[in-house]
Amino acid sequence: MFKKILIANRGEIACRVIKTARKMGIETVAVYSDADRDALHVRMADEAVHIGPAPSSQSYIVIDRIVDAIRRTCADAVHPGYGFLSENAAFAAALEKQGVAFIGPPVKAIEAMGDKITSKRIAAEAGVSTVPGHMGLIEDADEAVRIASSIGYPVMIKASAGGGGKGMRIAWNDAEAREGFQSSKNEAKSSFGDDRIFIEKFVTEPRHIEIQVLGDQHGNTLYLGERECSIQRRNQKVIEEAPSPFLDEATRHAMGEQAVALAKAVGYFSAGTVEFIVDGKRNFYFLEMNTRLQVEHPVTELITGIDLVEQMIRVAAGEKLSFGQDGVKLNGWAIESRLYAEDPYRNFLPSIGRLVRYRPPVEGRRDDGVVVRNDTGVFEGGEISMYYDPMIAKLCTWAPGGAPGESASARLKAIDAMGAALDDFEVEGIGHNLPFLSAVMGQERFRAGRLTTAYIAEEFPEGFSGVQPDDASAGKLAAIAVLINQAIQERAVQISGTIGNHRRVVGKEWIVTLAGFEKPVALETTSDGAVIVFADGTRLAAASGWLPGQSHAAFHVGGEVMGVKVNLVGQAIRLRWRGMDVAARVRSPRVAELARLMPVKLPPDTSRMLLCPMPGVITSVAVKAGDAVEAGQTLATVEAMKMENVLKAERQGVVKRVAAAPGQSLAVDELIMEFE
Incomplete structure (x- = not known):
């Protein structure tokens, strides 16, 4: 060793x-x-x-x-x-x-599978199903348009040496093919030092399902089940799970056998992943082989009990695998959520800065058998840099259960555990996608397993603006706000040095406003907490150990334990839970009456400005002062965290001045150009 x-x-x-x-x-x-x-x-x-x-x-x-x-x-x-x-x-x-x-694997296997054009040919020769496309190299954008038209839109433009969503674009017409070719080429050169591009047919309503393979240097190769990786944004995986809620045992076996056949065809050993696109009828097509450890490998480890990194090390040292295909058993269900340094409220644009607060949930096995695991490379006080991938951590949950096909309850248990773990995950100082991940966990379509790679685009067509509470959720959050207000008020009346005949009394009747709701409530204290009584007669038992200054606490409301993040912002109580982010105000009835008369402050008008949507470097500016621009026209390109972002005009206009130049580093919301 x-x-x-x-x-x-x-x-x-x-x-x-x-x-x-x-x-x-x-x-x-x-x-x-x-x-x-x-x-x-x-x-x-x-x-x-x-x-x-x-x-x-x-x-x-x-x-x-x-x-x-x-x-x-x-x-x-x-x-x-x-x-x-x-x-x-x-x-x-x-x-x-x-x-x-x-x-890792031998050099020849890396060469064969690392080039997507070569890998498609080898896969076809090995009897693996492949997607139709043009596997030759493409010289320029004009040729890309001709090829895309001949294949038939939509098409996927991909970097031959690509991976991790870099150098990939979907094109639905000639204009998108031309622009996508150039952007993919630029990203591929920047990320991999290899700007070769190819084009293949884009399968509609696709699922992204991959097979984990493992082989040793003695000819033993096997597969460790599959991973469902369909929840993607900009071709970058966001949520993965194992096994897939879509596959049946026959399809799982067929995909596994083809993955093993491909690995053997190139003399593969070590851990590797064969990725497939699967349509709604469970037809599957080879996408690519990643000759390395995958980001999402923890979900496979959780359902198999196999440490893939340890196996890679042992295989590299010349050891034989200590188990065969019959020894691979899939148990329970695992979910992985990728925590990214990106702002979901700004179309998931990258975010950088210092982690002022970083408190992941408690890891380990819970009393109900659920396992929480967090793989990370950061710490509180650390810096998130603009130079590297924006992933902060990978939060995983696993729930015990039966064999695949009989584990629907295990999957829901893992999802619920993930929702609770995300509630307990504290990250401050940068933009991050925790609210978005929480929102997905609560969506009925996700919970039902009806997934495609277009899931995010279909479920969030206008982008993510947070989860809006319904009446029941608003009631629970209002109850929590009352408990917090009560703790603050009771602390305030204990201040020393007050005049004896002017002692402050804590009220019992309040008006709570949050997220468009206005809820009159009355507080009844009990020996083990409180009861919040609403105007319609609804009563919620509520209790908490929250103390002023705590940024997170567990609240027991109506028989439910809610992990809620708490911040006091002026007179408002900011509450974050399950993707909701609300500012609650708890007022006495008289103060609430007066508050309704206060004017609303309007935000400044930035409609005539192009502001930098993320911290990054301006790589190109496509217009100059005096130019007339049309809706959809490219204005500038910003590179951040290894991704190229093209900024386009939202409507017609005339450029008044350009404030930024190529090569300049800009902060978020810094001015790029202004319009007449």
């Missing part, structure tokens, strides 16, 4: 590998850029080596710098994680030349 492993990666996956290596008694080496000098993976590793400036093109994907770090630390193996050099055949070959083990 290896004595020392260097992890050629950063963030969450580097921390994940370190945990397993530590469990196996193996020393670890972290590498870091200028931006990651104080990162969690650097703190966790036994040794750490600086490898260059913040941009990954000058650090994490520079092979010579990684090889130099290996020499300096005498590491005898390298785990590449995912992204960066994980699927780079030249990197694996360089390690082989140095006599250092690559904890």
Whole structure:
């Protein structure tokens, strides 16, 4: 077994590998850029080596710098994680030349499967179902348009060396094909150093389902079930689960057998993933093979009990797999939610900054058998950089249950546990998608398992604006607001030095306003809490241990335990729960009467400005002062967190002035240009 492993990666996956290596008694080496000098993976590793400036093109994907770090630390193996050099055949070959083990597949398998054009041909020859498309290289946008038209819209434009949603666009017409080709090419060059593009038919109403394969160097290859990865945004997975609520045993077996056949066709060993597109009739088509550990591997680990990182290390060390296909048993249901540094209220645009507060839910097995797991690479006080992927953490829940097809209750239990865990997850200082993830957990369509890769676009066509409480939810939140107000008022009357005959009395009747609701309530105290009585006679028993200053607390309302985030903002009580974000105001009846007479302050008019929607770098400006623009016309391009974002005109207008230039770094809402 290896004595020392260097992890050629950063963030969450580097921390994940370190945990397993530590469990196996193996020393670890972290590498870091200028931006990651104080990162969690650097703190966790036994040794750490600086490898260059913040941009990954000058650090994490520079092979010579990684090889130099290996020499300096005498590491005898390298785990590449995912992204960066994980699927780079030249990197694996360089390690082989140095006599250092690559904890991954052989070079030839990486070469064959890393190129999506070649992999499609090999898959077809191995008897794997494939999607129709043009597998040759495409030289320019004009050729891309011709090919897309011949295949028939819609089409998927993809980077040959792509992955993680980078370098991918869906085109529904010639104009989108032309623009998508150029954007995909730019992203592919920036992310992978390889701008080759190909085009294939886009399968409508598709599900994204992938098969986890695992093989050793002795000819043993097997599959570990599937993962449902259909909840995606901009081709980036957001929520995954295992197993899939859609597959039956026959389809699962057929997909697994084809995945194994493909792996054997290229002499594959180590962990790998074969991705398929599955239509509504359970016809499946090969999409690509990822010759690395997947981001969403924890859900497979949770339903199989197999540590994939440990298996990768053992296989790389030459060990045989200790189990066969018959030994792979799927148990229970697992859900994974990716916590991203992005603002769901601003069309999921990237967010950067300092994590002023980072408090994940308690991990481990609960009394009801549910397991909560959080894989992360950040810490409270740490910085979220604009240079890397925006993922902060992967929150997973697992619920025990029977065999696939008989585990509907296990799936719902895992979803409910995820909803509660998201409620308990505190993140402050940056924009993040916790409210969005909570909203999905509560949607009936998701709970029923009716998923496609268009789920987010279909369920949130106007973007995400939060979950609006119904009358029942508003009542529960109003009850919580009354409890919080009561605690604040009772603390206030205990202030010393007050005049004896002017003692303040805490009221029992209140008007609670929140999210458009106005609820008159009366508070009745009991020996174990309180009862909130509403105007219609509804009574809610309520109790809490919340104290002023706490940002999160468990409230018992109407027999339900609610984990609610609490912030006091002026006279308002901000409550966040299950994707809802409301400002509650608790007033006496007289003060509420006067508050109705107060004028509403209007926000400033920014309709004639193009503001930077995210922190990023202006890569191009397509217009100049005096230009007339049409609705939908490209105005500027902003690059942030390895993604290219094209900003377009919402309506006709004339450019008055351009305030930003290519290469300039802008903060969120900083002015790019102004219109007449």
